[in-house]
Amino acid sequence: MTTLENRDSSALLVIDVQSGVLAGAYERDGVLDRIGSLVERARGAGTTVVWVQHSSDELPLESAPWQIVPELTVGEGEPVVHKRYGDAFEATDLEDVLAARGIGRLVVAGAQTDACVRSTLHGALTRGYDVTLVSDAHTTEDLSAWGAPSPAEVVAHTNLYWGFQEAPGRTAGTATAAEVELGGAGS
Incomplete structure (x- = not known):
């Protein structure tokens, strides 16, 4: 029910x-397994998979830490959006990528829960997208030494509040990797 016109398709x-x-993410292997399964399901359903890749002083372009983890592979023709800010829409071509494919609904997975995932969720909803967070396919590192809650609490809290998120003419919510719908009209 996106507010974006002629945008019936979904993307992962x-x-x-x-x-x-x-590198030090909470439940890293399980989260990556679920993301890998989601990617394969999306590809099988003909749903666009869009990859977002951050760069910063700690993640210089083309460096080893900047690379996609070896457990996951970007498929031929799948768009990769490069960003420098938490919200994947800020100063990137993400909106153009999605508009060109008629995408109005996003299924979101990845890292870090309390930074780029959260920023992008809100950025998408405010821009008119329907947004589903895959509740067991996002993670973060342990920042409790700096006063943050534990990673488990960060993930649980994000799932809790996103499950109750709403905006006029848009839907938001959570679903597990096993139950999330990856299709949609013209996916």
Whole structure:
């Protein structure tokens, strides 16, 4: 029920599954297994998979930490959006990529829950997209030494509040990797 006209398709948005981002991530292997399954399901359903890749001083372009983790592979023709800000829409071509494919609904997975995932969820909803967070396919690192909650609490809290998120003419919510719908008209 997106507010974007003629945007009936869905996409799986895979955020920052990079070696340096996931080096110490909470439940890393399980999350990556579920993301891998989602990617394969999306491809099988003809649903666009869009990869987002962050760069920064800690993740310089083309460096080893900047690379997508070896467990996942970008498929031929799948768009990769490069970003420098938390919200994957900010100063990137993500909106153009989605508009060109008629995408109005996003299924979101990746890292980090309390940074780029959360920023992109909100950025998408405010721009008119329907947004589903895959509740067991996002993760973060342990920042509790700096006063943050534990990674488990960060993931649980994000799932809790996103499950109750709403906006006029748009839908939001969570679903597990096993139950999330990856199709949609013209996916």
